Every structure is written in C-alpha cells, then in structure tokens.
Amino acid sequence: xxxxxxxxxxxxxxxxxxxxxxxxxxxxxxxxxxxxxxxxxxxxxxxxxxxxxxxxxxxxxxxxxxxxxxxxxxxxxxxxxxxxxxxxxxxxxxxxxxxxxxxxxxxxxxxxxxxxxxxxxxxxxxxxxxxxxxxxxxxxxxxxxxxxxxxxxxxxxxxxxxxxxxxxxxxxxxxxxxxxxxxxxxxxxxxxxxxxxxxxxxxxxxxxxxxxxxxxxxxxxxxxxxxxxxxxxxxxxxxxxxxxxxxxxxxxxxxxxxxxxxxxxxxxxxxxxxxxxxxxxxxxxxxxxxxxxxxxxxxxxxxxxxxxxxxxxxxxxxxxxxxxxxxxxxxxxxxxxxxxxxxxxxxxxxxxxxxxxxxxxxxxxxxxxxxxxxxxxxxxxxxxxxxxx
Amino acid sequence: xxxxxxxxxxxxxxxxxxxxxxxxxxxxxxxxxxxxxxxxxxxxxxxxxxxxxxxxxxxxxxxxxxxxxxxxxxxxxxxxxxxxxxxxxxxxxxxxxxxxxxxxxxxxxxxxxxxxxxxxxxxxxxxxxxxxxxxxxxxxxxxxxxxxxxxxxxxxxxxxxxxxxxxxxxxxxxxxxxxxxxxxxxxxxxxxxxxxxxxxxxxxxxxxxxxxxxxxxxxxxxxxxxxxxxxxxxxxxxxxxxxxxxxxxxxxxxxxxxxxxxxxxxxxxxxxxxxxxxxxxxxxxxxxxxxxxxxxxxxxxxxxxxxxxxxxxxxxxxxxxxxxxxxxxxxxxxxxxxxxxxxxxxxxxxxxxxxxxxxxxxxxxxxxxxxxxxxxxxxxxxxxxxxxxxxxxxxxxxxxxxxxxxxxxxxxxxxxxxxxxxxxxxxxxxxxxxxxxxxxxxxxxxxxxxxxxxxxxxxxxxxxxxxxxxxxxxxxxxxxxxxxxxxxxxxxxxxxxxxxxxxxxxxxxxxxxxxxxxxxxxxxxxxxxxxxxxxxxxxxx
Numbered sequence: 001x002x003x004x005x006x007x008x009x010x011x012x013x014x015x016x017x018x019x020x021x022x023x024x025x026x027x028x029x030x031x032x033x034x035x036x037x038x039x040x041x042x043x044x045x046x047x048x049x050x051x052x053x054x055x056x057x058x059x060x061x062x063x064x065x066x067x068x069x070x071x072x073x074x075x076x077x078x079x080x081x082x083x084x085x086x087x088x089x090x091x092x093x094x095x096x097x098x099x100x101x102x103x104x105x106x107x108x109x110x111x112x113x114x115x116x117x118x119x120x121x122x123x124x125x126x127x128x129x130x131x132x133x134x135x136x137x138x139x140x141x142x143x144x145x146x147x148x149x150x151x152x153x154x155x156x157x158x159x160x161x162x163x164x165x166x167x168x169x170x171x172x173x174x175x176x177x178x179x180x181x182x183x184x185x186x187x188x189x190x191x192x193x194x195x196x197x198x199x200x201x202x203x204x205x206x207x208x209x210x211x212x213x214x215x216x217x218x219x220x221x222x223x224x225x226x227x228x229x230x231x232x233x234x235x236x237x238x239x240x241x242x243x244x245x246x247x248x249x250x251x252x253x254x255x256x257x258x259x260x261x262x263x264x265x266x267x268x269x270x271x272x273x274x275x276x277x278x279x280x281x282x283x284x285x286x287x288x289x290x291x292x293x294x295x296x297x298x299x300x301x302x303x304x305x306x307x308x309x310x311x312x313x314x315x316x317x318x319x320x321x322x323x324x325x326x327x328x329x330x331x332x333x334x335x336x337x338x339x340x341x342x343x344x345x346x347x348x349x350x351x352x353x354x355x356x357x358x359x360x361x362x363x364x365x366x367x368x369x370x371x372x373x374x375x376x377x378x379x380x381x382x383x384x385x386x387x388x389x
Numbered sequence: 390x391x392x393x394x395x396x397x398x399x400x401x402x403x404x405x406x407x408x409x410x411x412x413x414x415x416x417x418x419x420x421x422x423x424x425x426x427x428x429x430x431x432x433x434x435x436x437x438x439x440x441x442x443x444x445x446x447x448x449x450x451x452x453x454x455x456x457x458x459x460x461x462x463x464x465x466x467x468x469x470x471x472x473x474x475x476x477x478x479x480x481x482x483x484x485x486x487x488x489x490x491x492x493x494x495x496x497x498x499x500x501x502x503x504x505x506x507x508x509x510x511x512x513x514x515x516x517x518x519x520x521x522x523x524x525x526x527x528x529x530x531x532x533x534x535x536x537x538x539x540x541x542x543x544x545x546x547x548x549x550x551x552x553x554x555x556x557x558x559x560x561x562x563x564x565x566x567x568x569x570x571x572x573x574x575x576x577x578x579x580x581x582x583x584x585x586x587x588x589x590x591x592x593x594x595x596x597x598x599x600x601x602x603x604x605x606x607x608x609x610x611x612x613x614x615x616x617x618x619x620x621x622x623x624x625x626x627x628x629x630x631x632x633x634x635x636x637x638x639x640x641x642x643x644x645x646x647x648x649x650x651x652x653x654x655x656x657x658x659x660x661x662x663x664x665x666x667x668x669x670x671x672x673x674x675x676x677x678x679x680x681x682x683x684x685x686x687x688x689x690x691x692x693x694x695x696x697x698x699x700x701x702x703x704x705x706x707x708x709x710x711x712x713x714x715x716x717x718x719x720x721x722x723x724x725x726x727x728x729x730x731x732x733x734x735x736x737x738x739x740x741x742x743x744x745x746x747x748x749x750x751x752x753x754x755x756x757x758x759x760x761x762x763x764x765x766x767x768x769x770x771x772x773x774x775x776x777x778x779x780x781x782x783x784x785x786x787x788x789x790x791x792x793x794x795x796x797x798x799x800x801x802x803x804x805x806x807x808x809x810x811x812x813x814x815x816x817x818x819x820x821x822x823x824x825x826x827x828x829x830x831x832x833x834x835x836x837x838x839x840x841x842x843x844x845x846x847x848x849x850x851x852x853x854x855x856x857x858x859x860x861x862x863x864x865x866x867x868x869x870x871x872x873x874x875x876x877x878x879x880x881x882x883x884x885x886x887x888x889x890x891x892x893x894x895x896x897x898x899x900x901x902x903x904x905x906x907x908x909x910x911x912x913x914x915x916x917x918x919x920x921x922x923x924x925x926x927x928x929x930x
Contacts, residue, residue, distance in 0.1 A: 235800055251774050251775060251776060251788075252777070253735065
C-alpha cells in the first residue's frame with residue numbers, strides 16, 4: 001500500500017533536515033567557525049606536503065578573481081555548475097533524489113554533439129535545437145530511472161547513480177567508433193577518441209564587449225534558469241505540489257496529487273537541466289568544443305555539492321556556484337605552482353563539509369539534549385494488525 | 390528480588406512500594422511536571438488520570454529512566470534511588486507496557502519475550518517460561534506463533550508476559566484498553582487484580598477513561614497541567630468528581646462527558662440478549678429503521694473489498710450515510726477502520742466494490758476524485774495523511790484548493806493568507822502566524838487545520854476518523870460541536886471511532902465493524918452494551 005514511503009524514507013529524513021528553515025544565527029556562527037577550521041586545515045595540509053600556504057592562496061586568487069581574464073574563466077565554470085545544481089534543487093524538492101547528474105551531463109553533451117554535427121540546420125537555430133535536444137535526451141535518460149522505479153521498484157538514488165557509469169561507457173563508445181561520433185580522419189593522420197569540433201553556428205558566444213572579460217551566453221542562460229526555477233518552485237501550483245510530495249507524499253496523494261507521475265517528471269526535469277549543462281560544456285569556450293569521454297569533468301558531481309551547500313535553494317545556488325567556479329579556475333592555476341592537483345579536491349571537500357555539516361550536527365546535538373525519549377522503539381499495533389483482522 | 394523475599398504486609402499498614410516526592414521536569418520554559426508527589430503501595434492498583442499533556446507520560450518516563458528529572462526524590466521500598474537509565478529502572482523491578490506495543494511482528498512470541506536478554510538463547514526454556522507465566526496469570530498464548538498473526542488482545546498478553554517475566558515490583562500500564570474489546574478489558578483487569586492481590590505487586594494504570602479508573606483501581610491520583618490536583622481512594626470518589634478534578638471545572642455537557650468516558654451506557658433491558666440485528670445476509674448493512682427517502686444516500690459503500698498482501702482487510706463492506714445524519718462506525722481498533730480511512734482518503738483502491746456519492750460512483754483510481762465529488766475527510770493519523778507538518782498553516786489550509794488562491798499564473802500569497810485568516814478565525818485555530826509550520830501547533834489546532842480545510846470545500850459528506858484522538862477536552866468539545874453543526878447543516882457525517890461513548894453521544898445510527906465487515910447497524914437508542922458487544926465480537930445475529 002505504501003511501500004513507496006518506506007523505500008525513500010531515509011532520503012526524506014535527510015531532506016527534512018536540509019529543508020530551508022528560518023535563519024538561525026547559531027548555525028551561521030558555527031558555519032563560519034567550521035569554514036575557518038577547514039581553511040586552516042587546508043593550509044596545514046599544503047604546508048605539510050611542502051607547499052607554501054600563502055603562495056597557494058595567492059595562486060588561487062590569481063587564477064580565479066585577480067583580473068577580468070581570471071573572472072572569465074571562473075564564470076565559464078560557474079554556468080554549468082549552476083545548471084546542474086538547479087536540477088538537483090528540483091529533484092530534491094520532490095524527494096526523488098537524483099544522483100546521476102554526471103551521467104546526464106554526458107548524455108546532454110553527446111546529444112548536443114550529434115545535433116550540432118549531423119543536422120544541417122542553418123544559423124543560430126542550430127544552437128537552439130542543440131540545447132533543446134540535449135535537455136530532452138538527458139531528461140529522458142533520467143526518466144528511465146523513474147520508470148525503473150515505477151515498474152520494478154528500483155531505488156531512484158541507486159539507479160540514477162549507476163546510470164552514470166553506463167553513460168560514461170556509452171560516450172566512450174561513441175567517440176571511438178568512426179561511424180558514430182569519432183572525428184573524421186584527415187589524410188593518413190591519427191584520430192583521437194573525440195568528436196569533430198562543432199560548427200561555429202552551434203557555439204555560445206560572448207555577451208557584450210568588455211576588455212579582457214568574457215561573459216558567455218551560457219552564464220546568462222544559467223542565471224535566467226535559476227530565477228525561473230526559483231519562481232516555479234516557490235510561486236506556482238506545480239512547485240507547491242512538488243514540495244508537498246517531497247515533504248509528505250501520503251498527504252499529497254490524498255490531496256489529489258499524482259505522486260509517482262509528478263516525482264518522475266521532476267526527475268526528468270532535473271536530468272534535463274543537467275543536459276543543458278552538458279550542452280554548455282560543449283558549446284562554450286570552457287573546453288575544446290568537441291565531445292570527449294571526459295567532457296563532464298566532474299561538473300555533475302560538483303553541481304550536486306553546490307546544491308548541497310545551497311541547501312536546495314535555487315537563488316542561493318548562484319553565489320555557491322561562483323565559489324565552486326573559483327575553486328575550479330583557481331585550482332587549475334594552483335596546480336601550476338606545484339601544489340598537487342588532488343589537494344585542491346581535498347580543500348574543496350573540506351569546504352563542502354564545513355558548509356554542510358553544522359546544521360546537521362547542531363540538529364543532532366539538540367536532539368541529544370532534549371532527552372532520549374526518541375529512542376524508544378514503539379511499533380504501533382494498528383499497522384500490522386489490519387493484516388490479521 | 391524474588392517473590393518470596395517480599396513479605397506479606399498486613400492490610401492497612403502497607404509499606405509504599407514507590408514514593409515520588411516533588412518531582413519536577415521542565416522542557417525549556419514548559420514545566421511538564423511540577424512538584425509531583427505520588428505514592429504507590431504494594432497490593433494496589435493505582436490509577437493515574439489526566440488529560441493529554443497533563444504530565445502523565447513525562448512522569449512515567451522519569452520513573453523508567455528515559456528522561457532525567459530536574460528535581461525530586463524517588464523512594465523505592467523506602468530507599469532513595471537515582472534511576473538514571475532504563476537498565477536501572479529494570480533492575481529495580483519497574484516494568485511498563487506502553488500504549489503502542491513494542492513488539493516485532495515477524496518474530497515469534499517467545500523471541501519477542503526474550504528480546505533484550507543477554508547470553509545463550511534457549512528456545513525450549515523460553516517457551517516453557519512463556520507457558521508457565523501464561524498459566525499462572527491466565528494469559529494464554531502460544532509461544533511459537535508469529536506476533537503479527539496475533540490479535541491486539543493477544544499482543545497485549547505478550548507484552549504483559551514480557552514484563553512479568555522480569556518479575557516487576559511495580560507494573561505500569563499506559564492506556565492498556567485502547568485496543569481491547571470490552572470483554573478483553575474486563576479480562577485484563579481480572580489479571581491485574583490477581584497480580585496485586587496474590588503477589589504483592591503494585592500496578593499503575595494510566596488512563597483517561599473514567600469508567601475504567603473507577604472500576605479497576607484502588608487509589609487514584611489526578612494530574613492537571615503537571616501538578617497533582619487530587620488524590621483519593623477510588624471507593625470514596627465518583628466519576629463526576631474525577632472529571633471535575635481532571636478538567637478543572639464542572640463538566641456538564643453531554644458531549645464533553647462522553648469525551649471523558651462518563652456517558653452512561655444504557656443497560657440491557659429485560660429482553661437482554663435479543664438478536665442484535667436480523668441477519669439479512671448477504672447485505673447486513675440495511676439500516677434497522679429504513680428511512681425510505683427517494684434521494685440516494687450521500688455516501689454509499691457497496692461491497693467494498695480491499696486486500697492487502699493477500700489478506701482481506703475489508704470484506705464486502707456495505708454502508709449508507711444520508712445527508713444530515715451522523716453515522717458512527719464503531720469497532721475495536723484493527724478491524725479494517727484504518728484501511729477504510731485510507732480508502733476514503735483516496736490512498737487505497739478497492740479490489741472490488743464501489744464508493745458512491747449522491748448516487749454516482751466515484752472513480753477511485755483518479756487522484757483527488759473523492760474530494761472533487763464532495764467528500765471531506767479528517768483522517769485518523771493526521772500527521773501521515775492530513776497535513777504536511779513542515780509546511781505553513783496557510784499552505785496546509787490551501788493545499789486542496791490551489792485554484793482558489795492563484796492568479797492567472799502564480800500562486801497569490803495574499804489570497805492564500807486571506808483565506809487562511811478567514812478559516813483560522815472561523816475555526817478558532819490558534820497560531821502565532823499563518824506562516825508558522827503546522828508542526829509547531831498543538832494537536833488540537835492541527836486537527837482544526839484539517840477540519841477547516843475539509844469544511845471550506847463545502848463537502849456533502851464528512852468523514853471523521855478517530856477525530857478526537859490525542860486531543861484535550863476543550864478541543865474534543867469543539868470537534869463534537871462542529872460535527873453536530875455539520876450534520877445540522879445537511880452534511881452526511883461518518884464518524885469512525887473506537888470510543889463507544891463518543892459514538893453514543895454523537896451518532897444517530899451505529900454501524901459496527903468487525904473483521905472488515907459491517908456486522909450490524911442499529912439506531913443509537915436501541916444500542917445497548919450487550920448488543921454492541923456481540924456485534925463487535927463478529928456475531929451478526
């Protein structure tokens with residue numbers, strides 16, 4: 001009767017704990033302390049591995065924010081990160097947790113490549129179609145997980161995540177198979193496992209003319225989407241129902257919401273947003289404008305972290321995505337100064353923990369101090385009793 | 390401590406088994422227990438009476454070591470004890486049977502009984518123990534049966550055996566009869582009586598049912614708002630007196646009296662065991678007094694059958710509710726009421742049968758179809774299917790009629806607030822603001838939110854499932870008035886309840902459900918304890 005709730009119970013409990021609550025200054029204070037501790041620990045790590053913390057911070061700053069060129073690079077990373085994070089916001093609201101962004105980004109990029117290279121559509125229409133198809137393909141890819149759940153009861157969290165590995169294999173196959181998407185052989189030269197460069201009319205251009213600063217259209221797309229997602233989630237009937245489903249699917253169902261359909265659709269929307277991120281990665285100057293097996297470059301996983309830190313609030317995700325963009329662009333610069341690149345990942349992980357842990361930890365502390373009453377195991381007699389009546 | 394160590398005390402000069410002195414416990418600014426004194430003697434059943442939130446459960450949690458006390462002294466057989474942990478309470482011989490059973494369904498009876506023991510498991514020994522204890526106290530139960538195959542009464546026996554096996558000196562029972570038939574309740578009290586009289590144990594019986602307290606206890610302590618307001622020998626007091634002490638004012642209303650279990654049940658007349666209901670199978674739901682009106686029943690359940698996991702929970706259930714009447718669906722918990730509630734919430738689709746509103750069958754596979762057809766429901770478990778706890782009062786009030794609070798595209802927060810303000814005023818919802826999450830409202834106000842939302846849709850049928858469970862007397866009274874008013878306004882009201890007094894006070898007809906079937910329908914004035922008892926037991930005639 002209600003197996004669905006049992007299946008996603010844990011996720012929902014996590015969701016309830018991460019749900020945006022009233023501003024709590026104690027949480028803010030603890031977060032600041034935690035971030036300071038994370039930075040201190042990072043500095044220590046860099047010093048221990050033989051680097052200079054001061055020089056590292058300088059490099060991080062140089063590479064990400066010091067000048068318009070650095071900012072350009074930061075913002076190029078921000079756009080896809082934000083798009084992925086927005087998708088996470090949508091799916092987390094509904095309680096149908098999507099952890100397969102990395103794969104959905106790849107599928108989006110793959111579909112975008114196929115459209116850009118294979119469909120002879122003239123002018124900027126090609127760009128529009130490219131993005132639409134990328135969104136549709138990644139949405140359908142995520143939708144597969146909701147179908148698996150609906151007809152076979154496969155856990156959504158597990159299936160979306162495992163589908164990522166499938167997507168990676170699929171893209172690797174596409175770019176190594178000549179009649180699919182591998183680049184064409186010119187003369188007797190060798191071919192790499194990548195696609196051809198997408199045509200110029202499928203590339204995202206810069207907006208406005210600024211000296212040294214590139215504002216890519218992808219960022220505008222991401223920002224506009226953030227506002228749209230925020231409005232849809234908080235101000236529309238659909239967003240209202242989504243919130244109901246996420247917080248109490250049983251009440252939602254009795255209020256006339258098609259819980260399974262709505263949740264499945266939210267999952268598809270979340271995948272579609274990740275697909276858009278894939279298209280941005282392909283068509284903006286952040287990469288080589290070719291499909292490669294590594295094109296997603298962990299943007300999907302990092303986008304999840306952005307949403308985690310922003311606690312599924314679309315507008316809060318904007319500055320967080322910028323922060324993660326800083327870490328990415330600065331991190332690349334940092335590696336050039338001799339700090340091992342994996343250390344940047346460690347720093348990133350520490351920062352995420354510092355942002356995410358305080359509310360949860362404080363929640364646990366307040367539970368402990370209000371008594372241990374919650375630990376009594378009580379099985380209501382009436383639930384199983386129906387079965388023997 | 391064994392039985393032989395406890396020496397027989399001459400009556401009258403009994404030593405107290407347990408004395409609580411000045412117990413205080415505050416949760417932040419809320420004082421749950423304030424200078425509570427309680428003395429429980431061996432050989433007596435001590436009633437602990439109080440409304441919801443009076444501090445009964447906090448006091449018992451302190452006694453069981455589940456909650457640390459702020460202040461106060463606990464003397465066990467004259468010795469001061471700390472009781473800092475549940476283990477300590479167990480070692481002192483304090484055992485409790487909780488209102489909601491703490492049994493594990495897929496395990497057998499003997500497995501449940503020895504759960505928590507350490508050391509080697511000896512199946513034969515455990516089974517023998519269960520049988521010995523069962524025989525000694527008159528609690529027969531097969532130790533090798535799975536618990537989820539047992540009835541509520543049998544489960545209670547298992548809980549009792551579990552407690553008695555540890556040889557408790559003080560046994561605490563929290564609302565033990567809420568899942569029992571009247572016959573089973575009587576049986577339980579016989580067992581308790583035997584326990585205290587022949588074995589010099591003490592029993593604390595927590596209840597809000599006055600009838601139970603007056604028949605089963607020797608002494609009674611009444612708690613109100615965390616304080617002891619009354620203490621007496623049960624023989625020297627009266628239900629009216631206890632009700633007055635519990636509520637803190639004179640109880641006059643019939644409905645309120647019913648809420649407290651004061652409702653005087655008509656005793657069987659000379660005809661006594663007259664056939665409860667002519668068994669007109671296959672349709673036993675034909676009303677005893679067929680008020681032949683031309684218009685169809687506002688709500689008609691026709692041959693509704695629901696199976697869950699291969700077990701038939703509702704078995705060809707037939708029931709009519711007409712406009713302007715309150716029909717009480719009475720029965721012991723666990724006879725299909727919860728599933729019927731889910732069905733009327735739109736959460737369960739029947740395997741067979743139809744639900745008709747005003748003569749038109751409703752397609753239950755369509756979400757929200759019942760609501761659109763004009764059925765409002767106050768569900769049994771409001772936290773599960775009535776409200777979204779983490780959404781605001783305004784959102785909870787609007788969630789079934791989003792169209793009414795929307796502009797062309799977006800939800801209008803202004804409209805939502807206006808509707809919420811209006812409903813809060815109309816239904817006396819006490820809340821700091823309309824943006825407060827429903828989680829932080831009291832149970833009574835949460836229930837009012839549900840009722841206000843359902844009534845705001847102007848339903849033709851209102852289903853109220855256990856609508857007063859967990860509410861305090863004021864809120865119960867309010868709920869009764871609103872149900873009566875709804876019926877007076879022409880709404881067909883179906884009241885699903887396990888409280889006989891509630892059904893007797895409100896309903897004009899009583900339908901009895903047993904094992905998923907309606908075993909009979911009778912007008913309230915013809916309902917006697919005996920006739921209802923037979924129907925509850927599944928005897929159709």
